[in-house]
Amino acid sequence: xxxxxxxxxxxxxxxxxxxxxxxxxxxxxxxxxxxxxxxxxxxxxxxxxxxxxxxxxxxxxxxxxxxxxxxxxxxxxxxxxxxxxxxxxxxxxxxxxxxxxxxxxxxxxxxxxxxxxxxx
Numbered sequence: 001x002x003x004x005x006x007x008x009x010x011x012x013x014x015x016x017x018x019x020x021x022x023x024x025x026x027x028x029x030x031x032x033x034x035x036x037x038x039x040x041x042x043x044x045x046x047x048x049x050x051x052x053x054x055x056x057x058x059x060x061x062x063x064x065x066x067x068x069x070x071x072x073x074x075x076x077x078x079x080x081x082x083x084x085x086x087x088x089x090x091x092x093x094x095x096x097x098x099x100x101x102x103x104x105x106x107x108x109x110x111x112x113x114x115x116x117x118x119x120x
Contacts, residue, residue: 002026009114022095
C-alpha cells in the first residue's frame with residue numbers, strides 16, 4: 001500500500017558529494033519521523049540520521065558536520081545530503097518512514113536500498 005522509492009546513490013570519489021532522495025507514495029494520512037540507515041558489508045545496520053515531523057534532526061557521530069537530512073512534507077520526501085564522503089561511508093543506504101494510515105494507526109516502511117560507493 002505504501003512505497004518508499006530511493007534515488008541518488010552511485011559511485012563517488014573521496015571528498016565528493018551525493019544527495020539521496022526517498023519519496024513515499026500510497027495510502028498516507030500523515031508521515032511522522034523519517035530517517036536514513038546504512039549497512040556496510042559485514043556490518044550491522046546503523047541509523048545515519050533521522051528527522052521528526054517538526055524538523056528536529058539527529059545524526060550518528062561519524063557523519064556530523066558532513067551530512068544533512070531534510071524533508072519536504074508537501075512531496076512526502078526525505079533527503080540526505082552527503083558532503084565530504086569517505087570510503088568508510090560506503091554502504092547500502094535505506095530510507096525509513098513512520099507512516100500513519102489513519103488517525104489511530106501507523107507503521108514503519110523501508111525503501112529497497114541504494115548503493116553508495118566512495119572510492120578513488
